[in-house]
């Protein structure tokens with residue numbers, strides 16, 4: 387899974403990127419950001435620790451998340467063409483956007499638009515993303531019109547219609563993710579990787595002394611707006627998270643407790659990203675050696691899960707021997723699970739559940 391971090395300059399994007407990944411990218415700089423910072427982190431999963439014991443696994447492979455931190459956007463950047471095409475291209479690759487919004491007050495850190503105003507900033511970035519999509523749509527529509535003047539083509543006409551719907555929405559301040567675009571229509575525009583079609587998370591970067599009462603205040607503040615945009619809200623203090631990531635795990639839990647927090651942003655952020663994207667995790671353990679976690683979309687079937695591991699496994703799919711991790715932990719071994727008849731034999735169409743352990747039988 388890939389998540390792109392966007393926002394105005396000097397709102398804490400790189401600080402948050404560092405806190406989420408343990409990277410040491412330069413903060414507080416405007417120009418050095420002309421190339422994106424990219425880093426992957428493993429997804430911490432307590433279930434893997436428990437299962438390692440059960441399986442006596444020698445190798446553990448968690449899933450990963452890749453974060454992309456790009457240079458800040460300001461109002462009008464896209465229109466002026468002052469945003470490098472390669473950066474937008476990086477952004478189109480991601481599965482979801484995390485928009486960092488500045489809530490913290492600090493006279494030492496300038497704000498590009500003069501003062502701290504979260505609602506205005508959210509709008510600014512939404513506008514830039516909208517312009518970036520409109521540019522693509524306009525260019526494509528021009529070409530389509532030219533092509534359709536010389537010949538009739540049902541597929542191209544269909545695409546033209548869908549793009550016109552998107553254009554109309556964007557011009558009325560509606561993001562593409564808010565439209566209900568059905569299967570076939572969605573397929574015709576999927577390749578464009580529209581920015582406003584991606585699921586979006588708003589990260590509120592608040593003052594460190596606000597962390598205890600943050601949730602309520604901010605929810606009132608921007609909830610109405612985000613509801614309209616079908617986005618999620620996530621609250622953290624970049625400054626605090628930067629301190630937490632410097633600590634070892636024992637120190638960190640003491641520190642979190644003192645601050646009245648339960649978990650670092652890193653873990654909370656991953657959980658909320660999974661929710662937002664409708665992702666779940668399943669596990670495999672091959673030959674008792676390698677225990678591995680896999681991320682798939684909720685609603686995927688056993689054969690989809692097999693295909694996410696290897697296309698051969700989907701093509702030659704026979705069945706998936708399945709047990710939920712919590713059941714396995716209770717009986718302590720796969721052999722005992724089998725004896726007790728807890729190992730289910732599931733077919734192609736089985737809907738994989740979060741936390742399932744699958745042994746996929748297939749022939750090649």
Ligand SMILES: Nc1nc2c(ncn2[C@@H]2O[C@H](COP(=O)(O)OP(=O)(O)O)[C@@H](O)[C@H]2O)c(=O)[nH]1
Nearest residue numbers: 395396397398399400401413414490492624625
């Ligand atoms: N007081 C305060 N300063 C912050 C916070 N987050 C970031 N900053 C400062 O804001 C400046 C810009 O941060 P940076 O992460 O580079 O922002 P970016 O331009 O959005 O990537 C730096 O001087 C940071 O130290 C915060 O939560 N509180």
Ligand SMILES: [Mg+2]
Nearest residue numbers: 399400419457
């Ligand atoms: Mg930065």
